[in-house]
Amino acid sequence: MHIDAPFELILFGGLGDLSQRKLLPAMYMLFCDGRLPETGKIVAITRRELVREDFLQQVRQALRQHLEARYFDEGSWNQFVEYLICHTIDLGDPGTFVQLEQALNKQCQNRVFYLATGSDLYTDICAGLHGSGLIHEHAKVVLEKPIGHDFESATQINNAVAEYFAESQIYRIDHYLGKETVQNLMVLRFANSLFEHQWNHKYIDHIQITISESLGVEKRAGFYDHVGAMRDMFQNHLLQLLCITAMEPPASLESDAIRDEKVKVLRSLKAITGEAINDKVVRGQYDAGVADGKPVPRYRDEPDVAVKSQTETFVAVKVEIENWRWAGVPFYLRTGKRLAERACEIVVHFKEIPHSIFPLQHKNTMANKLVFRLQPDEGIRLMLCEKKIGPGMSVRPMNLSLNPADHKKTRVPEAYERLLFDVLVSNATLFLRDDELMEAWRWVDPILTFWNDLEQRPEPYTSGSWGPAAATLLLAKDGRLWDENS
Numbered sequence: 001m002h003i004d005a006p007f008e009l010i011l012f013g014g015l016g017d018l019s020q021r022k023l024l025p026a027m028y029m030l031f032c033d034g035r036l037p038e039t040g041k042i043v044a045i046t047r048r049e050l051v052r053e054d055f056l057q058q059v060r061q062a063l064r065q066h067l068e069a070r071y072f073d074e075g076s077w078n079q080f081v082e083y084l085i086c087h088t089i090d091l092g093d094p095g096t097f098v099q100l101e102q103a104l105n106k107q108c109q110n111r112v113f114y115l116a117t118g119s120d121l122y123t124d125i126c127a128g129l130h131g132s133g134l135i136h137e138h139a140k141v142v143l144e145k146p147i148g149h150d151f152e153s154a155t156q157i158n159n160a161v162a163e164y165f166a167e168s169q170i171y172r173i174d175h176y177l178g179k180e181t182v183q184n185l186m187v188l189r190f191a192n193s194l195f196e197h198q199w200n201h202k203y204i205d206h207i208q209i210t211i212s213e214s215l216g217v218e219k220r221a222g223f224y225d226h227v228g229a230m231r232d233m234f235q236n237h238l239l240q241l242l243c244i245t246a247m248e249p250p251a252s253l254e255s256d257a258i259r260d261e262k263v264k265v266l267r268s269l270k271a272i273t274g275e276a277i278n279d280k281v282v283r284g285q286y287d288a289g290v291a292d293g294k295p296v297p298r299y300r301d302e303p304d305v306a307v308k309s310q311t312e313t314f315v316a317v318k319v320e321i322e323n324w325r326w327a328g329v330p331f332y333l334r335t336g337k338r339l340a341e342r343a344c345e346i347v348v349h350f351k352e353i354p355h356s357i358f359p360l361q362h363k364n365t366m367a368n369k370l371v372f373r374l375q376p377d378e379g380i381r382l383m384l385c386e387k388k389i390g391p392g393m394s395v396r397p398m399n400l401s402l403n404p405a406d407h408k409k410t411r412v413p414e415a416y417e418r419l420l421f422d423v424l425v426s427n428a429t430l431f432l433r434d435d436e437l438m439e440a441w442r443w444v445d446p447i448l449t450f451w452n453d454l455e456q457r458p459e460p461y462t463s464g465s466w467g468p469a470a471a472t473l474l475l476a477k478d479g480r481l482w483d484e485n486s
């Protein structure tokens, strides 16, 4: 698919971490794949003045650093620069918004404002855009997560943005929904009767969803130390993966049909409050250790982290969904920084056979599992049992894999490529509606308040491990184990 009409993408936080690592490289790849129209503008909004040469130099460096070397070539870069503009905005100076208006084309029907800044700035940015007449009926706004830091602040931001944009113009992004395997999960569930018939409490024992990172807080401590893993990863990415896994079949691929089903899952989550928090939620903070073969410091010793920081860098939760499909099926969700490896997996554990006629094996290898691996090496594997060749009737595990990269020998696009393209063509299917955002905060809020009142350091874990001991116990209490590396 290709965009025909001219577009304008105005990136607030235009040279920030997200823009450099993800957004600008994604736009460059869309361009290289021939999916952008000839006429278009990518306007990076910065806080300090930059001469064009320095700006282009920074974008070029970002592309070289964050794209695989084989995807960057001078010829394409020389054409791509034609889209790039840099503009300085001072939120306190309405004149700078007026100058932005002069840099844009009044006739352009496809104008996207992408707010890749802290969400505390969203209200001022929208007010500034409105004040200078930049928001027309075809304008769209993309909001990065986390939106707010709790239910109340998210409500305020939502209400403020709604003063200037209709809900249909607002795209709340969660880049995990743009990952190829997540969409493949929907296809696998809803295009094959084989799995959908088994997709319930009669056949499924439990489901594990893990997003593990081997990286630490890197250069984002200023942001992360106020946010923590619950707000940074759990409230959005993990809950969205849970929704896609657990939702009922939508009536169509229409954005509201899918969002209606996702919000029903969020509304069915069993609340975790009071003492149940100690029982079902684990939080941790990394200590020194070894990551990717190198010694690394503890979280509290990272630059810009408070020495007595109580910010969690790991969360694991036992989530229950109170509806007919999922009654009695726990979903174990976890995420953390400085864990043993970078991986993201959804593992569906089917119930064991009622009676085995084969020689006893380790219980875990016998259980049939369906694994959706989002990264790295995205793909889907069905783990079954087969006979070991040779005498006797020994059983061993085997994998049936469905790997998009192997199959089609095509590049798997980055999530942001897919999502930026979707915004440009006004397809909101993979974006969150306001009620989804609010339900997620409503569920997470009591846990955050409980932790806040505790004033304790989260349980330490060694960098390079799989998190605190309490996370292992969370499953062990139920007679289960995490799939450390399925």
Ligand code: BG6
Pocket: 175, 213, 232, 233
């Ligand atoms: C972001 C978080 O949303 O997702 C980061 O703010 C995290 O802390 C990142 O590192 C992980 O994304 P991915 O796509 O690299 O798994």
